[in-house]
Amino acid sequence: MTISPERLPPRLPLRLLVAAPRGFCAGVDRAITIVERALEIYGKPVYVRHEIVHNKYVVDALKEKGAVFVETLDDVPDDVPVVFSAHGVPKAVPDKAAERGLDYIDATCPLVSKVHRQAERQVQSGRHIVFIGHKGHPEVIGTFGQVPEGNMTLVETKEDAEQLSPRDPANLAFLTQTTLSVDDTKAIIAVLERRFPSIIGPRGEDICYATSNRQEAVKAIAAACDLMLVIGAPNSSNSLRLVEVAEREGIDAKLVQRGGDIDFAWLEGVGTLGLTAGASAPELLVREVVDRLAERFDVEEQVIESVKERMVFKLPRSLEAA
Missing domain, CATH: 3.40.1010.20 (4-hydroxy-3-methylbut-2-enyl diphosphate reductase, catalytic domain)
Known part of the structure; x- marks a missing residue:
């Protein structure tokens, strides 16, 4: 009726x-365009390691165009192009792709890449890095993978910062994930700077x-x-x-x-x-x-x-x- x-x-x-x-944002726009352009150049399928960005609608739309999303390079066949997501990947991933002779395109957000370079510089200067971020997030995994194991410690909360017990408190640097709460991050940094007055931060804010x-x-x-x-x-x-x-x-x-x-x-x-x-x-x-x-x-x-x-x-x- x-x-x-x-x-x-x-x-x-x-x-x-x-x-x-x-x-x-500009980084997401760039990452999606990279996958679309790769499909135009190479034809389908183009493989993408991890979701290019965290949005089901976007991922499904790219699947319809010929993108195939996988979690590891082991799932990528030989002789097909692969794109790395906007969140960034550990250095071992492009190294492995190169060893296999895969054509790969890095869609890491340039602001995440900036954090990667900062991590490398701080470790080269002999500092241990306190990294503020969320455990298990792809960006955190990618950033930890830029430096040798043991050179970076994850801090998620003010309580973590209060309990931090580094081997060399006078020789520290901090960096942050780019997608954090601005207010939470400021509070964590305040604890670190109070407890470790000589800690070195980035020249500009890491939060994008x-x-x-x-x-x-x-x-x-x-x-x-x-x-x-x-x-x-x-x-x-x-x-x-x-x-x-x-x-x-x-x-x-x-x-x-x-x-x-x-x-x-x-x-x-x-x-x-x-x-x-x-x-x-x-x-x-x-x-x-x-x-x-x-x-x-x-x-x-x-x-x-x-x-x-x-x-x-x-x-x-x-x-x-x-």
Whole structure:
């Protein structure tokens, strides 16, 4: 039976504050373009070691174009190209690819590569590195793999920093994962600098511009919101940090991957909703979420821009030339 429009309940008003910047960063944009360009040059299949970025929609779209995602080089056949993900890989991975004669393209974000170079320099200077990051994250694994084993210690929390007992406290350096909570990281660094006054940090902040900007954009709208939706994958570090930032600003926050993930029960009593997206979530998913909300609400959408982003990273020379 079809319900006539007259009998449908009236749609409630919903003020929607959309954070800007949000979504794709320059490193993610570059990594996806690298896979697409490799498919154009080599034809399919092109193998990708690990998810190129942590977003199921993006990964599935590249699969449809001919990308094959694997976790180790052992899963890559001979004589096919392979792309390394934006999160970076240990040095042993390109070394093994070269030994096998594989054509490989490194899609590591240039800001992650910068941390890799800093790690090498600090170890060459004889310093032990305290690395602030999340255990098991691909970026952490990749960074640890840049230096000989035993030259780096992982710290995840202020408590870890308080309990740290290095062999040579006067000869330390610290580096950080690029997708951390800005506030948490500052607190951990403060502990390290208090306990080890001679510790050396990077010249510039390791947390990338996109991570910092997206967290600040959430803070800019949080006070006006009753609830925050964050579009991102559950294994996306920068997306999870956005949820945490919103919660620390005093509002509830929900992580969703697609519009269909929204539970309308969350929106009971919500007059103003905040919306943002992690750095690996495409704008198409933002529009999908807005369309989903419009099924139940009379949405008044307003974009709140806290800073403009103009960062662009070049492609690897081999792809640019091709």
